Amino acid sequence: MPVTRREAAAAMAAFILPLEAQGPADAPQLGFFTPNGAKLIEIIANILIPPDEFPGAGDAGAAYYIDKQMQGHYKDKLEMWRAGLFTFSSVVKHHYQGRSFLTLTPDEQKEFIGSIERGAVPALRGIFDFIHDLTLQSYFGSPEHGGNRQRTSWKMLRIEDVMDGGHARHGAPAAGGEK
Amino acid sequence: MRLDPVDAVVVGAGAGGGVVAYVLAKAGFRVVLLERGREVPFHESGHDELRSQRTTVLGNAFGPDDSHYVRQIRSPLTGFFYRVKPSEGAYNNVAACLGGGTASYGAMAWRFHPKDFQMLTAYGQVEGSTLADWPITYNDLEPYYERAEYEIGVSGKAGANPFEGRRQKAYPMPPLPYNREAARMAAGARKLGWHPFPIPMAINSVERDGRAGCIACPHCVGFGCEADAKNGTQNTVIPRAVKTGNCTLLTEAVAKEILTDAAGKAAGVAYYHQGRLQEQPARVVVVACSATETPRLLLNSKSKGHPNGLGNANDWVGRNLQGHAYSGAYGLFEEEIFDGTGPAARVALCDFNHGNKGITGGAMMANEFIRLPYLFAKNVRPPRVPRYGAEFKKFVREAYKKTAGVKGPVQEMPLWDNRVEVDPKVADFWGIPVAAITTRRHPMDGETGRFIAERAAEWLKASGARETWLQVASLNGTGGQHQAGTCRMGKDAKTSVTTPHGRLHGVDNVYVADGSVMVTNGGFNPSLTIMALAFRTGEKIVRDWRRA
Ligand SMILES: Cc1cc2nc3c(=O)[nH]c(=O)nc-3n(C[C@H](O)[C@H](O)[C@H](O)COP(=O)(O)OP(=O)(O)OC[C@H]3O[C@@H](n4cnc5c(N)ncnc54)[C@H](O)[C@@H]3O)c2cc1C
Numbered sequence: 028m029p030v031t032r033r034e035a036a037a038a039m040a041a042f043i044l045p046l047e048a049q050g051p052a053d054a055p056q057l058g059f060f061t062p063n064g065a066k067l068i069e070i071i072a073n074i075l076i077p078p079d080e081f082p083g084a085g086d087a088g089a090a091y092y093i094d095k096q097m098q099g100h101y102k103d104k105l106e107m108w109r110a111g112l113f114t115f116s117s118v119v120k121h122h123y124q125g126r127s128f129l130t131l132t133p134d135e136q137k138e139f140i141g142s143i144e145r146g147a148v149p150a151l152r153g154i155f156d157f158i159h160d161l162t163l164q165s166y167f168g169s170p171e172h173g174g175n176r177q178r179t180s181w182k183m184l185r186i187e188d189v190m191d192g193g194h195a196r197h198g199a200p201a202a203g204g205e206k
Numbered sequence: 207m208r209l210d211p212v213d214a215v216v217v218g219a220g221a222g223g224g225v226v227a228y229v230l231a232k233a234g235f236r237v238v239l240l241e242r243g244r245e246v247p248f249h250e251s252g253h254d255e256l257r258s259q260r261t262t263v264l265g266n267a268f269g270p271d272d273s274h275y276v277r278q279i280r281s282p283l284t285g286f287f288y289r290v291k292p293s294e295g296a297y298n299n300v301a302a303c304l305g306g307g308t309a310s311y312g313a314m315a316w317r318f319h320p321k322d323f324q325m326l327t328a329y330g331q332v333e334g335s336t337l338a339d340w341p342i343t344y345n346d347l348e349p350y351y352e353r354a355e356y357e358i359g360v361s362g363k364a365g366a367n368p369f370e371g372r373r374q375k376a377y378p379m380p381p382l383p384y385n386r387e388a389a390r391m392a393a394g395a396r397k398l399g400w401h402p403f404p405i406p407m408a409i410n411s412v413e414r415d416g417r418a419g420c421i422a423c424p425h426c427v428g429f430g431c432e433a434d435a436k437n438g439t440q441n442t443v444i445p446r447a448v449k450t451g452n453c454t455l456l457t458e459a460v461a462k463e464i465l466t467d468a469a470g471k472a473a474g475v476a477y478y479h480q481g482r483l484q485e486q487p488a489r490v491v492v493v494a495c496s497a498t499e500t501p502r503l504l505l506n507s508k509s510k511g512h513p514n515g516l517g518n519a520n521d522w523v524g525r526n527l528q529g530h531a532y533s534g535a536y537g538l539f540e541e542e543i544f545d546g547t548g549p550a551a552r553v554a555l556c557d558f559n560h561g562n563k564g565i566t567g568g569a570m571m572a573n574e575f576i577r578l579p580y581l582f583a584k585n586v587r588p589p590r591v592p593r594y595g596a597e598f599k600k601f602v603r604e605a606y607k608k609t610a611g612v613k614g615p616v617q618e619m620p621l622w623d624n625r626v627e628v629d630p631k632v633a634d635f636w637g638i639p640v641a642a643i644t645t646r647r648h649p650m651d652g653e654t655g656r657f658i659a660e661r662a663a664e665w666l667k668a669s670g671a672r673e674t675w676l677q678v679a680s681l682n683g684t685g686g687q688h689q690a691g692t693c694r695m696g697k698d699a700k701t702s703v704t705t706p707h708g709r710l711h712g713v714d715n716v717y718v719a720d721g722s723v724m725v726t727n728g729g730f731n732p733s734l735t736i737m738a739l740a741f742r743t744g745e746k747i748v749r750d751w752r753r754a
Contacts, residue, residue, distance in 0.1 A: 075594040081603075100264045100293075144594070159594060160584070164263055167580035168256040172264065180579060184606045189546040190579075192253055192423045192432050 057090070059097045065090040067112075067128060072162045074140050081183045082176070084166040092165030092174035093158075104157070111154025118148055211487040212236040212454075213751070215475045216494060217461045217503065220306020221733045222720035222740040223494030224439025225354070228446055229744025230492075231453035233752070238486055239447065240459040240477055243269040243303035245440065246310075248430035255578045259301060259310035259687075260428025262293040263580075267429075268310045269302030274635035277498075278642035282682040287642055289632065298643055298685040300496045304457060305440025307496070307687065308733060312427030312551060312575050313408040313436050315360040316730035317351045317738075320344035320371040321560045322567075322617070325726050329566045335619035335648055336526055337566070340725045341697050341706035344371045350738035355406075358737060359414055359437040362406030369401070369556040379411045382420060386545040387610050388552035391573050394669025395555055405554045405572055408437040408734070417441065424548030424576040439737075459484075462638050463507040464491050464716060470511030472716045478636045490751050494720040494740070497527060497689035501626040501722065502641040504693070504710075517693070517710035517718075522703045524626035527645055528691040528727040531679035533655030534571070534613025535662035536586055537671025544607040550576040558614070558661050559729045566650055569614030569658045569729040571665070582606060588675040610671070612662035616655050617729040618684060619648035626692055647681040655679040688732050693722035708743040715751075719743045 044061055057065055069085035076084035097108060119128045119139060128136060142148055143155045165174025169190075181187045216227045219241035227239040251257050251267035259268045270292045278287040279296045290297045300307040321328045323340040331337065352375050354360075361379035381404035384392060388404075395402035409426070412419045420435040434441060447453040459479040465487075467473045474487035493500050501524035505515035517523055554572035562568045577586060583602050586609060587593070591601045629642040659676040666674050696702025699711035708723050710716045719740040721732055728735065 076599050077596050079596065079599065096264070140594075144592075160263070163583050164256055164580055167583050168264075169254045171254070172256060183603050184579060186546065186579065186606070189424060190253060192425065 057094050059094045060090060063129065064112075065094065068093055068158070070128070070136060071140065071158055072165070074137055075159060075162045076166050082179050084162045084174070086176075087166055087179045088174040088176045089162050089165040092168075092172055093161050095173040096161065107153070107157070111151070111157065114150050115154060118151060207482065208485045208487065211474070211489070212238050213488065213753075214238075214490040214492060214747070215240065215486050215488040216492040216719075217475060217477075218242075218306065218494035218496065218499070218720065219304050219439065219444055219455065219457075220301070220494060220496060220720065221308050221439060221736045223492065224305065224308070224442075224444045224447070225357075225737050225740035226492050226494060226717075226719045226744040226747070227453050227455075228357075228443035229741060230747060231447040231450040233748040235452060235748070235751075237447065237453040238488070239444070239453055239455045240461055240475065240486075241304055241455070241457045242460040243301070244457045245304040246430060248432050248434070251429075252432075253425045253429055255580050258428035258578075260578060261581055262295075262299075265293045266299060266301070270299070275302075275640075276632065276634060277640050278629045278632055280642070280644040282646060287629070296683070298498055298689065300498075300687055300689065303440075304444065304455075305438040308408075308438030309430060309440050310428055311438065311733060312731070313438075313549070314551065314572070314731045315355065315358070315362070315406045315408040315734040316570065316728075317370060317373075318344065318728035318730055318735050319369060319556065319559045322726060322728035322730070323347075325567065328560070332566050332619050332648070332650060334621070335650070336622050337619055338694075338696070338701075338725050341695055341702075347735070347738050347742065348372065348374065350741040351734065353741045354734055354737040357741075358408050358439070358442050358734075359410060360406050360408050360734070361411035363404050366403035367401070367556055369559060377406060379414060382407060382409060382411045382549060382552065384552050385422075385547045385550070387543045387550070387573060390543055391610065391612070391665065391669045392553050394667075395553075395665055397668045398664065400555050400557045400665070402553050402555045405549075405551055407549060409549060410435040410437065415442070420549070422547040424546060424550040426549045427551075427575040428578075460636055460638070461495070461503055462636065464493070464503065464516055466507070466509045466511060466516070470509070471714055472516075490715045490717065490747060492717045492719050492743075492747070494718070497692045497721045498626050498641050498643065498685065500718060500720055501692045502628055502639075505626075505628045506639055512713075516716060517703050517713055519712055520700050522694065522701070524692050525622055525624070526620040526691040526694055527624040527626055527643070527685050527689060528618045528620050528724075529684040529686045530569075530615035530688045530727065530729075531618050531647055531651040531655045531684065532613050533569075533616050533659045533662075533676075533678045534574070534611060535659050535666055535674050535676045536588075536609055536611045537663070537666030537669070538588070538605055538673040539608045539610065539671050542607040543610055548576060550574070558658060559617075562654075562657055565654050565657055566619065567617035567729055568654060569616040571612055571614040571658065571662060574611035574613060577606070577609065577611065579606075582609075586611070588673055610666060610669070612665055613677070614658045614662070615688060615729060615731055616651060616658055616679060618651045618727060620691055620726060621646070621648055624684065643685065645683040645685055647679070647684055649681065651679065651684075652681050688721075688727065690721035690724040690727045690732055693718045694725050695723045696725070707746040708739065709746075717743055717747060
């Protein structure tokens with residue numbers, strides 16, 4: 028399905044803030060995603076790791092994690108990210124009579140993600156694998172990077188003490204101390 | 207700028223380089239030790255999984271950094287080279303910091319099996335492989351293993367491994383105690399008639415050398431040690447070398463090339479430091495940059511007398527790059543076997559290093575290091591469990607403390623075409639041509655991997671696992687954190703790069719002292735062997751180059 032440059036730009040503008048509106052990398056607010064872009068990631072992340080007694084990955088800050096990393100370590104994946112999200116929106120529109128992912132029902136959203144995982148949409152494999160990986164990073168990695176809010180996953184796995192390290196459990200001083 | 211001459215320049219302050227600098231400085235040589243990285247203190251990245259030397263999705267805590275380094279890696283899919291950054295898996299990284307790999311390693315401190323030095327004699331030719339015997343035997347290296355165990359500091363139980371070669375002296379420290387998982391696994395192995403024992407670790411089980419004993423936190427591999435109880439070269443031999451007053455350590459000093467004189471002998475080393483190109487003249491040059499960066503430096507050191515690079519008259523530099531075809535299995539237990547104490551890898555056995563029917567070599571097998579939460583969620587689940595959704599989340603939550611892994615560093619068959627070259631068209635931050643790496647694995651590695659994975663599943667089942675699944679290494683590429691073999695030692699200059707003592711054939715005063723010189727890579731983690739070899743090479747340099 029051919030798209031013009033203008034269409035692509037318009038589609039992207041719905042999800043990613045223009046450069047001049049992006050904030051500093053370590054600000055707690057979003058600096059990369061628009062509110063709709065963040066919403067999209069939150070929904071997908073909550074499908075990948077859904078809420079139960081413990082929050083889902085979207086609720087635990089996946090969008091904030093990705094927002095921060097796309098301005099930091101994953102800066103050079105920006106093009107891939109833009110192209111991937113653009114294809115994602117286009118394919119959704121094509122499949123669901125012009126509707127966007129955000130307006131699908133939760134079941135339709137799940138079904139669409141499921142079709143990518145089953146290999147029915149090869150064009151979205153790359154971006155989906157990337158979002159999947161980033162979501163796991165956000166949920167299980169250290170909260171300092173923007174995800175895993177309130178150490179949700181570490182609480183779930185009951186490893187908060189392990190992640191704090193030996194000195195926390197044994198009362199021994201950490202080597203080198205604080206600097 | 208041309209600096210005052212010294213006796214020796216050692217390039218690379220990792221496992222091998224740290225040891226040689228110490229041996230030379232202690233013998234009164236004036237040494238300059240160049241390290242491209244810097245010292246990485248524990249608190250800098252702590253236990254941050256996403257920036258460790260285990261998962262580098264947000265960068266390598268122990269270097270190198272993405273902004274200064276790049277490599278060309280040949281894609282196994284397309285056959286073409288593509289650019290890879292250090293934090294990407296395909297880069298084939300070890301580390302770039304004071305201590306090299308030993309600052310963040312898991313600290314298993316293995317002696318190779320005697321047969322690992324005589325693979326060709328033990329098994330005969332393997333089709334397509336450059337398999338060969340080492341020019342030295344286990345017995346030649348034994349005194350140096352002992353020296354490494356005492357100078358670096360290894361805890362372990364002498365005599366507990368019935369397959370180990372002759373050992374003259376017990377370990378300097380008693381073994382670390384089994385945690386819950388290791389105790390269960392040891393009992394399971396005994397049920398099978400196998401011979402489990404506590405893994406020898408370069409970790410203080412008791413206070414030693416002014417540093418603490420292990421406080422049983424499980425974050426050993428991929429991190430610094432919060433108690434400084436883990437022993438690498440950065441907290442043992444390197445500070446001792448500096449303390450002699452004979453060794454000048456320069457960090458963030460990047461060697462560009464080895465300089466040669468009109469006679470073709472090494473005259474010193476050119477390196478970048480604080481934005482300037484320096485020339486350090488020396489009587490002896492020791493290269494210890496790891497099995498990828500050492501051939502890169504030699505190949506980048508071209509001159510009239512050495513048009514193909516230093517020591518490369520016969521095109522052997524950079525060949526035979528090896529790693530380990532790690533394979534094993536995971537098991538899901540009924541009850542929680544994870545107790546959160548470390549070091550997490552605690553029990554091993556050597557029943558399958560050799561003597562496996564139809565297979566060349568084998569591997570030591572050990573229970574796995576800590577399963578970090580992100581890596582667990584990404585990689586550890588049986589095929590029946592999807593990789594996302596409610597069922598996935600439930601599995602991760604319920605299985606995390608009930609899962610154990612066993613794997614082994616499967617010995618690989620060396621291949622002539624597995625090689626490190628330099629790409630003159632691609633340069634790093636300093637303008638130095640980068641390494642271009644081509645690797646794949648020999649089919650035998652896959653067979654050995656499957657065999658070891660099946661034994662791992664058997665071991666887990668005997669220990670109480672109700673479900674197991676295998677992980678067998680792919681044949682797509684090798685090298686990585688256990689890289690070795692690219693400057694093979696040997697007696698014949700036509701089929702090796704260095705003498706049995708690590709001196710370059712055809713260049714009197716250049717030595718290699720890192721994983722590059724290993725002919726084959728054993729079925730064990732390599733660092734203690736690299737250190738032992740470096741002690742041996744260091745002593746030889748002292749004998750041959752002491753001033754009258
Ligand atoms: C996470 C991890 C876990 C590991 N676990 C174990 C284990 O449990 N047991 C075990 O035996 N082994 C383990 N290893 C492997 C072990 O660390 C390596 O085998 C060993 O460090 C290799 O020694 P080397 O001397 O060949 O090179 P390195 O230790 O890599 O040292 C090479 C040094 O040279 C420096 N250098 C390179 N090029 C230049 C240049 N041009 N100028 C200046 N300096 C340069 C590098 O920065 C580096 O510091 C582990 C490694 C890692 C990363």
